[in-house]
Amino acid sequence: MNMSTVAIDLAGVKKSFGDKLIVNDLSFSVARGECFGLLGPNGAGKSTTVRMLLGMISPDAGSITILDEPVPSRARAARVRVGVVPQFDNLEPEFTVRENLLVFGRYFGMSTRKIAAVVPSLLEFARLEVKADVRVSELSGGMKRRLTLARALINDPHLLVMDEPTTGLDPHARHLIWERLRVLLARGKTILLTTHFMEEAERLCDRLCVLESGCKIAEGKPDALIDEHIGCNVIEIYGGDVHQLRELIRPYAKHIELSGETLFCYVPYPEQVRPHLSGRSDLRVLQRPPNLEDVFLRLTGREMEK
């Protein structure tokens, strides 16, 4: 890729804490205007990767480039054009919504007047117009996260880095964040997000990379990954004798995976299997299209923690 069209480039990045390898030989590139996901369970190395991208910690090996600036050596210059939504809320609880934006704008060297000029559009974007003069401690979790998003936009960044942007939010608040992020993508922003929500990754990401124990185990477009690794319908079966069910379905399945007490059967023609399961009141059966959860299960042999 031509550098000017690349927002993020990681090559051979490694990081250990003590003798524990956290990120192992990670490489990926994110094009400008793209939404790229880092997907993986807790402890896969997502947050460490984000901290390295922002220049908070230095990689032991490899190179990182953010918006054409080498990181960590010129991370400060890069951060001028980056907005960050951190995993843990670090808003100022005793300040109002407006004051939070004011204080944060000053960290970017913006004048009070310049901040005042952009605050109305940010409040509108975050749907917080009526909360402008309310203290942050009185906001709901979803409002706080939207304010964090608005705060990350105060310096009009080219790139947004979001660590678990919807973790801990209820479904309604989560959908509102997703909708806001799509608006940002439509405006041409680049987004890098980490998530352990498969649905989030499928809905938002143009491309993603799946991390497991610090290693990249897959990379691509969500649809392509699902096609490549699964490529057929899934029947989930809960209950009954697992061994017996396996034998019953094996002739029709490309692959069968057991996770916890649930049997995941990857079957090209589910209508061939369903007659064998009908009338079994001891089973709970769910037929559905494949998703990234299945990809992760297929690649690692285990489910991602929810």
Place this chain on the structure above:
Amino acid sequence: MDGAYASVMPANAYNWIAVWRRNFLAWRKVALASLLGNLADPITNLLGLGFGLGLIVGRVEGTSYIAFLAAGMVAISAMTSATFETLYAAFARMDAKRTWEAILFTQLTLGDIVLGELVWAASKSVLAGTAIGIVAAALGYASWSSILFAIPTIALTGLVFGSLAMVVISLSPTYDYFVFYHSLLLTPMVFLCGAVFPTSQLPESFRNFAGVLPLSHSVDLIRPMMLEHSVGDVLLHVSALFLYAVLPFFVSTLLFRRRLLR
């Protein structure tokens, strides 16, 4: 590695102002309570000890005890204001409140943050120290103009003790460790450095040791100013305070790097 250390130092001469203004905005919301809380203690000490003990003590170094004590209380309140602001408020912003973390996502460096916090701590020292000075002047134990002249020393004292407290918070896992610094260093300094009684009362070995402690240098500058005596060894005292402010600043910034940026 030089680049890694340079990257945490202040990026320029003005980035710290944004941090100072953040703290000022937070303080403004609780200014009245904060002022009363910070001033009640030293003023009670000044009046209680000054009038109470003063009756027994009589004159000290050619002046009334309360006038002698007033200068010491100005230095002590400058010391405690900056210390407590840093130990408790700055520690909370660095640790539990994650304020520093949010700032580190912007174009400010760790050094910018520490510098902003230090100047803020010194600002609170100026407020507290000057207020004690005003009480002393109103009671006729110091001249009004001498309070004005003492302000730079009060500010420098605030920088020194803010800076030393930064080292403490950069090393302390929790609030519980602050008590060691407080009991083993600050409280002895109050008695060793001539703030409440003349150091001539101390055995010589103690006196020599006390002479290098930062509070001694503050007291030796502030007291002659407030009593309108000539100030001796100005360059020595100012340079000593300057070193006590600057060295811990660099040490604490590097320690914060080890603590936060890893």
